[in-house]
Amino acid sequence: MLSRISELNFAKLWRLAAVGLQNPLMVWPTFKATKKTMEICDSLFGKEHHKNNSTNAFRHALWNILICKYTTARGRSLKPSRTNKSIAWAEKITSFHEKLMPNKPLEKAMDLHNNKMGRNYFKELKDASEEEVIDFLKVKMDEAQRVANVEEIESHRNKLVYIE
DSSP states (O other), rough: OOOHHHHHHHHHHHHHHHHHHHHHHHHHHHHHHHHHHHHHEEEEEEEGSSSSHHHHHHHHHHHHHHHHHHHHTTTTTTOHHHHHHHHHHHHHHHHHHHHHHHOOHHHHHHHHHHOOOOOOOOHHTSSHHHHHHHHHHHHHHHEEEESSSSSHHHHHTTTTTEOO
């Protein structure tokens, strides 16, 4: 994770800092969620989740769920307004990540789709434990659909997708 930040040039680091300054109380929970996501995925999948496979789909969905859970918990309230703010923040920060670390168009579309699926899943998993979230995502990972182009992604609105 820190190695990815070290890849950024000054302009990208500046843009990242600007996003964090817009919502400084969300930065630490987001960092913790990102770190926890990588720990879980490294433990479950080794380096496999760095490829464009179903474990990568799992990672992107988990990342968004944990960002939502950790930033919602920051407010010590599960009010709908806090949940909506957390979901909006997760969308902003994970979409921003895709701009900072550009991929090929199909890979980017896959990542954005799986990020969105994670935010959608969060709505039903906000009270679930991390173990329950992982079990839920393992099932969703097994149901993930292989895609070969961006148009196919659009036809799988409620499923995780992968390329390889």
